[in-house]
Amino acid sequence: MGRSKLINLISDYLGMALALAVLIIIFSLSTEHFFSIITFRTIANQIPAAIIIATGMTYILVIAGIDLSVGSVLGLCSAVLGVSLAHLQWPLWAGLAGALGVGLACGVFNGLVSVLWGLPSFIVTLGMLEIARGGAHWVTHSQTQYIGSAIEPVAATAVGGLSLPFLVAVVIVVVGQLVLVRTVFGRYLVAIGTNEEAVRLSGIDPRPIKLAAFALSGLLVAIAAIIDTARFQSANPNAGTGFELEAIAAVVIGGTSLMGGRGSVVSSFFGVLIIAVLNTGLASIGVRDETKRIITGLVIVAAVIVDQYRHRWPWKRGK
Amino acid sequence: MDASGQGKLLVVTGLEKSYSAKVLSEVDLSIGAGEVHALVGENGAGKSTLAGIVAGLVKPDGGHMNLNGRPYAPRNRRDAESSGIRLVMQELNLIGNLTLAESLFFDRLPHRLGWINYNRLNEQARPLLDQVGLGELDPTRLVSSLGVGQQQLIEIAVGLSRRCDLLILDEPTAALTDPEIDRLFAQIVRLKANGVGMIYISHRLEEVQRVADRISVLRDGQLVFTRRPSETSLEEIVRWMVGRELGSVVRQRPARSGGAVALRVRGLRAGPAVQDVSFEARYGEILGFAGLMGSGRTETMRALYGADRREAGQIFLRGSDVPAKIRTPSDAVRRGLALLTENRKEQGLLLPMAVRANISLSHLGSISRWGGWVQTAVEQAVALRWIQNLRIRCASAEQPAVELSGGNQQKVVIAKWLCRDCEVMIFDEPTRGIDVGAKFEVYRLLADLADKGKAIIIVSSDLKELMASCDRIAVMSAGRLAAVFDRGEWSQDAIMAAALSGYGVNL
Ligand SMILES: Nc1ncnc2c1ncn2[C@@H]1O[C@H](COP(=O)(O)OP(=O)(O)OP(=O)(O)O)[C@@H](O)[C@H]1O
Numbered sequence: 114m115g116r117s118k119l120i121n122l123i124s125d126y127l128g129m130a131l132a133l134a135v136l137i138i139i140f141s142l143s144t145e146h147f148f149s150i151i152t153f154r155t156i157a158n159q160i161p162a163a164i165i166i167a168t169g170m171t172y173i174l175v176i177a178g179i180d181l182s183v184g185s186v187l188g189l190c191s192a193v194l195g196v197s198l199a200h201l202q203w204p205l206w207a208g209l210a211g212a213l214g215v216g217l218a219c220g221v222f223n224g225l226v227s228v229l230w231g232l233p234s235f236i237v238t239l240g241m242l243e244i245a246r247g248g249a250h251w252v253t254h255s256q257t258q259y260i261g262s263a264i265e266p267v268a269a270t271a272v273g274g275l276s277l278p279f280l281v282a283v284v285i286v287v288v289g290q291l292v293l294v295r296t297v298f299g300r301y302l303v304a305i306g307t308n309e310e311a312v313r314l315s316g317i318d319p320r321p322i323k324l325a326a327f328a329l330s331g332l333l334v335a336i337a338a339i340i341d342t343a344r345f346q347s348a349n350p351n352a353g354t355g356f357e358l359e360a361i362a363a364v365v366i367g368g369t370s371l372m373g374g375r376g377s378v379v380s381s382f383f384g385v386l387i388i389a390v391l392n393t394g395l396a397s398i399g400v401r402d403e404t405k406r407i408i409t410g411l412v413i414v415a416a417v418i419v420d421q422y423r424h425r426w427p428w429k430r431g432k
Numbered sequence: 433m434d435a436s437g438q439g440k441l442l443v444v445t446g447l448e449k450s451y452s453a454k455v456l457s458e459v460d461l462s463i464g465a466g467e468v469h470a471l472v473g474e475n476g477a478g479k480s481t482l483a484g485i486v487a488g489l490v491k492p493d494g495g496h497m498n499l500n501g502r503p504y505a506p507r508n509r510r511d512a513e514s515s516g517i518r519l520v521m522q523e524l525n526l527i528g529n530l531t532l533a534e535s536l537f538f539d540r541l542p543h544r545l546g547w548i549n550y551n552r553l554n555e556q557a558r559p560l561l562d563q564v565g566l567g568e569l570d571p572t573r574l575v576s577s578l579g580v581g582q583q584q585l586i587e588i589a590v591g592l593s594r595r596c597d598l599l600i601l602d603e604p605t606a607a608l609t610d611p612e613i614d615r616l617f618a619q620i621v622r623l624k625a626n627g628v629g630m631i632y633i634s635h636r637l638e639e640v641q642r643v644a645d646r647i648s649v650l651r652d653g654q655l656v657f658t659r660r661p662s663e664t665s666l667e668e669i670v671r672w673m674v675g676r677e678l679g680s681v682v683r684q685r686p687a688r689s690g691g692a693v694a695l696r697v698r699g700l701r702a703g704p705a706v707q708d709v710s711f712e713a714r715y716g717e718i719l720g721f722a723g724l725m726g727s728g729r730t731e732t733m734r735a736l737y738g739a740d741r742r743e744a745g746q747i748f749l750r751g752s753d754v755p756a757k758i759r760t761p762s763d764a765v766r767r768g769l770a771l772l773t774e775n776r777k778e779q780g781l782l783l784p785m786a787v788r789a790n791i792s793l794s795h796l797g798s799i800s801r802w803g804g805w806v807q808t809a810v811e812q813a814v815a816l817r818w819i820q821n822l823r824i825r826c827a828s829a830e831q832p833a834v835e836l837s838g839g840n841q842q843k844v845v846i847a848k849w850l851c852r853d854c855e856v857m858i859f860d861e862p863t864r865g866i867d868v869g870a871k872f873e874v875y876r877l878l879a880d881l882a883d884k885g886k887a888i889i890i891v892s893s894d895l896k897e898l899m900a901s902c903d904r905i906a907v908m909s910a911g912r913l914a915a916v917f918d919r920g921e922w923s924q925d926a927i928m929a930a931a932l933s934g935y936g937v938n939l
Pocket residue numbers: 428451452455473474475476477478479480481482522825826827834835836837838839840865867
């Protein structure tokens with residue numbers, strides 16, 4: 114039992130790890146600049162926010178929803194943090210609490226509206242995408258807020274050579290994965306994504322569960338916003354533009370289905386890594402930006418095609 | 433027609449198929465023109481797989497087929513259909529958002545330059561609906577508004593309406609009541625006279641004996657027995673199916689008087705299908721619900737369970753005088769009222785998920801600790817216990833439900849509800865697609881639950897089953913409760929008369 118479980122676990126992530134390794138090898142062979150501590154430190158610095166957002170997005174995709182508002186909500190949370198620290202001179206904890214509260218509120222709004230009126234989350238979060246971006250510009254008067262050292266503790270703290278944001282991201286991935294596969298809440302999420310009507314008729318109210326997923330996504334976006342704001346020590350009202358598509362891409366590369374019912378936070382983590390390595394790698398071998406985007410797009414499509422085949426295997430596998 | 437296979441419509445020899453385990457081995461079968469060849473066997477014996485191979489849905493691993501003396505190896509369903517072979521599948525496959533007429537003519541919609549001619553379409557649909565006794569339904573109604581039995585009839589109508597040489601019916605009557613079965617048999621006789629051969633799969637052995645020219649038994653993927661109905665008996669067929677004596681299929685329930693009132697429904701109204709229904713169910717009794725298809729039994733149960741909106745009516749639980757607030761199924765379950773829905777595929781199962789996860793869905797809370805950490809060992813143990821109790825045939829508890837045979841899927845949804853402890857349990861068509869041995873088992877379990885003091889309500893299209901296993905039978909007709917019989921008071925004729933009473937003289 115323990116053994117076959119382990120084999121299953123490895124085989125689940127083997128493909129992703131392999132793809133990542135192949136990318137790293139290719140880039141290392143093509144340029145000597147790539148395989149260095151600096152590259153990996155750069156990547157480790159860049160990705161915590163993306164990882165955290167992708168974790169929330171995984172939950173949303175598992176229930177066959179989508180959250181298009183994550184980028185804008187990140188911008189809004191960041192703006193609130195920036196204004197409260199730079200302009201209103203709030204203490205750090207109050208600014209952080211404000212940002213978390215705003216993120217949570219946005220998530221709850223997304224969840225409540227789509228659950229109460231039975232609307233597709235695509236539409237609701239598309240609305241939130243505009244609302245939050247508008248809100249970000251409104252609170253900042255479209256001015257970047259320079260915070261400076263007030264937020265330094267968030268980014269500068271390091272444990273064992275790893276930055277606090279990176280550790281937070283890893284903890285969120287691990288806890289997120291455990292919640293998804295080992296808790297009642299996680300099981301309900303997967304079940305709702307598989308057949309919501311069957312869940313409802315089994316005497317489980319899917320509405321609070323879906324609401325919780327959106328609320329969680331909002332909260333995670335706020336954490337990501339804090340991390341990104343600390344990284345730049347400033348809050349730009351345009352922060353996070355396009356993050357939603359990046360997050361969805363990462364999650365889908367990880368094999369989470371857009372149709373719901375199937376997903377893994379750890380795989381999404383790998384998805385983020387693959388995109389980050391691809392971006393950094395292409396940049397370090399001097400590929401132009403437009404070419405980079407074309408290649409990234411092709412990789413996303415290719416990953417989904419490969420995933421189609423991967424998920425035919427278990428049908429034959431049996432036990 | 434002779435035994436060597438000359439002059440036969442379809443001859444199958446040495447058919448093999450394996451998934452993780454062997455499903456069919458060395459199956460030989462022949463069907464003559466105008467012959468009805470019945471196929472019976474336990475759940476998971478391989479009947480649907482065999483049907484699927486003949487109809488081009490499943491690729492065999494070995495063996496070959498001859499159609500009208502020529503080799504036949506369909507690449508897909510379309511291929512089989514153009515060779516004149518049609519299959520009416522066990523699972524419902526209609527698209528809910530289409531109208532009845534669109535479903536009936538899905539692959540040949542009358543059109544001009546791509547624009548569908550709806551007048552003609554609906555015109556053409558009427559006689560087809562009439563043929564299966566759905567003549568009074570509006571062809572522009574949506575499929576999703578029909579119950580399982582009616583959807584089944586639509587599927588049958590599609591099968592009957594196309595010209596074909598061989599028609600395969602996989603459990604066509606699992607959700608039909610007697611009048612509809614009679615109508616179907618009339619159609620079968622008509623097709624027979626036209627020389628159409630048929631493979632007829634069913635778990636209702638009496639009807640198999642009535643309609644079949646030959647009966648074959650599949651057991652663990654092997655064809656073990658073929659006889660004419662006149663040369664064999666029910667008991668012998670069952671013995672070949674399960675390999676042991678079963679006695680009477682459903683044990684007669686000893687007479688008993690129920691306890692206190694567990695559920696009282698007053699003046700329930702919901703849509704056109706439920707008009708003013710009142711009844712009560714007692715602790716310790718099994719209350720059956722009989723009635724024709726579309727009489728509102730399913731809708732009544734769904735409405736009182738909170739699955740559909742109620743327009744009026746009150747529900748009292750545990751003898752209380754205060755009406756229970758049941759607005760959603762989760763309200764109902766929290767108050768000790770459970771409903772097993774009739775459509776397992778759409779309303780019961782998480783098809784791609786493991787059998788284990790399907791069984792535990794309704795009671796995850798009680799097998800978790802620290803506010804939501806699932807104890808997987810307990811979950812596994814519970815699943816294995818039910819797999820054993822109901823003899824669910826699966827490779828392991830981790831096998832996705834979608835890979836199970838129809839009857840075994842039904843057992844999974846039954847298990848899901850049996851391990852959630854509710855005081856009032858409603859089962860809508862609990863034995864749909866379940867084999868004789870397992871039916872016996874299910875009814876024994878339900879009787880045990882009643883003996884333990886629970887109130888059990890069974891909705892079934894099979895009147896004989898109801899009469900054998902219930903303490904009282906309520907009969908619905910045209911959305912109203914027509915009569916309630918106590919054990920000993922009822923007869924098949926009296927129940928049928930009550931079932932027809934609401935429809936006036938025109939039926
Ligand atoms: N896609 C699949 N993958 C793995 N096993 C399968 C698959 N399809 C069918 N099986 C297995 O093949 C066996 C036979 O299934 P089949 O559907 O033919 O049974 P059946 O005789 O029609 O049963 P029922 O009376 O319950 O409908 C079952 O044990 C089932 O689990």
